[in-house]
Amino acid sequence: MAHARAMLDTYPGTFDFDSGELAEAIEALIGCATTCTQCADACLAEPSVADMTGCIRLDLDCADICGAMARVVSRQTDYDADVTRAMLLACIAVCSACAAECGQHGPHMEHCRICAEQCRRCEQACRTLLQAASS
């Protein structure tokens, strides 16, 4: 995923963010989406799956929302600040909710502990971009 940054350096136009912050956001969003997909599947394989439905549901939402956002911020052509800001807020909402839910299971389920970590990293990267998109 040094590739996200390498690709930003080849973009033939100009863009509206610091390329280091943007590359970190792309990497964090993709990492979060993938980890959430894996965490939902691991929850499904737990003997206690009946107690994990809230976690599975948030994992699936977080994977979908962060996956869509990774695509949106991978595009620089004809940037729209309003759309970017609204989606960053949606990512922050779902990462925060998923981190809280997975965080509860973290002490006894390692997949939830790692997933909560990835969600918090992604939330932070989105907050950093949001600040840049609002100035």
Next chain:
Amino acid sequence: MAHARAMLDTYPGTFDFDSGELAEAIEALIGCATTCTQCADACLAEPSVADMTGCIRLDLDCADICGAMARVVSRQTDYDADVTRAMLLACIAVCSACAAECGQHGPHMEHCRICAEQCRRCEQACRTLLQAASS
């Protein structure tokens, strides 16, 4: 797509929206995502593609965001109002921007005219759900 409604009627739990409004939102989101994917491709086939890059970019974003939202609202288990509201606002932002952009090309490009219509229908369905999610 009467199927979205038929499936809602089989859901084994309870849900937090009027099933008619929810089915209309799912249908509008899917219709919008598909139409935007088709519109981006039609723009790409236009001789004037160099003038359509802003439209293609918004079409792609709108397809990604509305496609993700269609999945989120198709889930009723362990509903999270904060996540739903934030994603509805993101859909409203991108549908509004895409309708405005496609609307400009509508008079001479039929695919953009239909796409603007679908974006406005989707924006309206999301506003209706947002009101329900905020009460």
Next chain:
Amino acid sequence: MAHARAMLDTYPGTFDFDSGELAEAIEALIGCATTCTQCADACLAEPSVADMTGCIRLDLDCADICGAMARVVSRQTDYDADVTRAMLLACIAVCSACAAECGQHGPHMEHCRICAEQCRRCEQACRTLLQAASS
């Protein structure tokens, strides 16, 4: 979803399929992807969720694969027959597997009965396109 057909009629180039068969495939793929997302969520809300993990997993795969295929066949610009055929075969494989799995639960779970129906309709639409793509 008469919109998929209406959009095909506005495409500024030529395309490689009968527009009626193509519109039916787009509609069937989107309907299948959405129904599978709803079925996975309904399974998650069943008291017997621990017995439904195989069904949930296939529903999620089917939603992802048919959702991706809906986007691929919504594009007509610079059509690639090899890619289209390979993805049609993947859709046929997952729709067939998901219809078989959901079909087993159909007699006592209405969401699985409807989902199996949608998977079979989608499998058929993909077989029709595959025949056209192979000639």
Next chain:
Amino acid sequence: MAHARAMLDTYPGTFDFDSGELAEAIEALIGCATTCTQCADACLAEPSVADMTGCIRLDLDCADICGAMARVVSRQTDYDADVTRAMLLACIAVCSACAAECGQHGPHMEHCRICAEQCRRCEQACRTLLQAASS
């Protein structure tokens, strides 16, 4: 993305692949999907966009197909060999086509050069998994 591997190590069941090969496939698929999304956007920003429509279309297909496959192989619960094999073949087809197309532009467009590299890496990782899934 050492995270994909770390998550595999926490999976509460057993799985059907070597975890190193599986982690490399997940990483390659996500890297390819993201790079293709960025390459499509960079092509859209090129002054010669009218000559890049074939490349943009393949980039978009490759992002959708590899993105869907990344989700499918991130799931281990109730593994289906037929579905996995068919999707691996679809990924190989689109990565091969996209690498060939981007490879043509690589000598004068750095984003296409990097994208072709990522597509070839992804094709190779899928071939490795396919061999394991067929034995």
